Amino acid sequence: MPLEGPIASGCRLGEARIRDGQRVYAIGDIHGCLRELTALHRLIEDDLATSPVENHRIVHVGDYVDRGPDSRQVIDYLIERMACDATVVCLKGNHEDKLETFLKDPEQTARGFFAFGGVETMRSYGVGVALDAPDYGSVSALCRALHELMPEAHQQFLSGLPYSHVIDDYVFVHAGIRPGVPVTDQDGQDLMWIRWDFLNYEGLHEKIVVHGHTPHVEPEVKPNRINVDTMCYGTGRLTAVVLERNCYRFISTQPE
Numbered sequence: 001m002p003l004e005g006p007i008a009s010g011c012r013l014g015e016a017r018i019r020d021g022q023r024v025y026a027i028g029d030i031h032g033c034l035r036e037l038t039a040l041h042r043l044i045e046d047d048l049a050t051s052p053v054e055n056h057r058i059v060h061v062g063d064y065v066d067r068g069p070d071s072r073q074v075i076d077y078l079i080e081r082m083a084c085d086a087t088v089v090c091l092k093g094n095h096e097d098k099l100e101t102f103l104k105d106p107e108q109t110a111r112g113f114f115a116f117g118g119v120e121t122m123r124s125y126g127v128g129v130a131l132d133a134p135d136y137g138s139v140s141a142l143c144r145a146l147h148e149l150m151p152e153a154h155q156q157f158l159s160g161l162p163y164s165h166v167i168d169d170y171v172f173v174h175a176g177i178r179p180g181v182p183v184t185d186q187d188g189q190d191l192m193w194i195r196w197d198f199l200n201y202e203g204l205h206e207k208i209v210v211h212g213h214t215p216h217v218e219p220e221v222k223p224n225r226i227n228v229d230t231m232c233y234g235t236g237r238l239t240a241v242v243l244e245r246n247c248y249r250f251i252s253t254q255p256e
Contacts, residue, residue, distance in 0.1 A: 010204025012223050016169035017246045021054035024167055024243040025251070026061060028219075028228035029093065029212040032068025032120060036238035037077060039253045044240065047251060053244070058085075059165055061212045062093020062174035062192070066117025067233040072124040075154050092161035093174040094192040094213065100158050103150075106143035117233075125149040163191040166207065170243060175213035176225070183207055198225075210241060219250050 018024055025044050030037050044058060064078060065071035081088045099121060102113040110118075114129075122129045127145045164186065165172045171183050173191045176198030181187075183206055190198075195214060204224050212229035214220075219239055220227035226248065232238040236255030241248055 010224070011169050011207050012204055013208050013221070013226070013248070014223075014246060016208045018168050018170070018243050020245065022167075022244070023048075023053045023056045024059060024170070025056065025240045026059045026172055026210045026226075026228055026243070027240045028061060028230055028238065029063035029215070029232060030060070030068070030074055030238060031063055031066055031095070031117065031233040032071040032074055032124065033232045033236075033238060034068075034070035034073045034077060036232050036236065036253045037074055040238045040240060040251065041081075043251050043253070047242070055087075057087050057089060057167060058240075059089045059167075059172045059210075060091060061172055061210065061228065062091045062161070063095045063212060063229075064090070064093070065099055065121045066095045067120055068117075069120060070124055071121040072150075072154070075157055079153060079157055089165050089172075090157075090161055091165060091172060091174055092158075092163055092188075092192060096158050096161060097192050103143060103147060103155075106139045110139040110143075122146055163188045167243075169207055170210055171205075171207040172210045174211060176211050177205060177209055179203065179205070210243075221248075 027040060048056060064074045078090055082090060098113055102109045102118060119129050125146055126149050127142060129142060175192055176194045177186050178190045178194060179201040199214060209225040211225060211227055214227060215229045215231035216227060217230065217235060219230060219241065226241050228239045228241050230237045230239040237252045239250055239252040241250055
């Protein structure tokens with residue numbers, strides 16, 4: 001299907017390329033959905049077995065925690081995969097940023113953290129928090145409990161996540177980029193949190209942006225970007241875009 005949009009100097013989907021012999025799988029927001037994550041990795045393994053390629057990368061664009069039931073288990077899985085597979089890349093999303101902020105300053109950030117899935121994250125670590133009515137009167141105690149129950153490796157994983165990853169004509173981020181700013185000069189907060197200034201921009205960027213952060217039932221494809229957040233925690237569909245040469249396609253898990 002032809003893409004519609006304004007033509008400007010920059011990189012346009014369909015013209016952007018991944019070098020010959022390389023394939024990239026970019027996975028959208030996971031949000032504590034371990035079953036879908038492991039299922040999608042199996043689908044990627046099947047895809048590689050069916051259509052081998054010289055080199056590949058698997059890029060996760062962030063938001064591993066909150067909303068779904070298995071945030072701790074998702075981080076365990078990703079740490080293990082990164083340790084044994086150099087092709088796996090994990091970027092930082094705004095929910096990882098929010099979790100780190102809560103661990104540093106719980107009194108100021110608890111309401112936002114709890115309201116957007118943090119309760120589910122705490123419960124996955126064994127912290128006793130009511131899903132429907134978290135106790136804001138004991139925020140400091142809940143934060144201390146989370147500190148004690150969260151493995152040091154998980155805290156190191158969170159603090160070490162990069163904001164972006166560049167492969168050829170594509171830049172992979174969680175939320176998007178600031179239009180008009182070179183990729184190398186982007187601010188980390190924008191890369192994790194930006195929304196409408198990026199989503200509403202119809203011009204071309206220096207690279208095609210592959211991102212998540214803004215959920216859609218189906219992947220969203222524009223001349224300047226690809227959004228792979230298919231709201232896994234609500235739909236059961238975790239999606240990867242597959243990039244090869246100047247083409248793209250999608251692989252998704254199916255709801256039960």
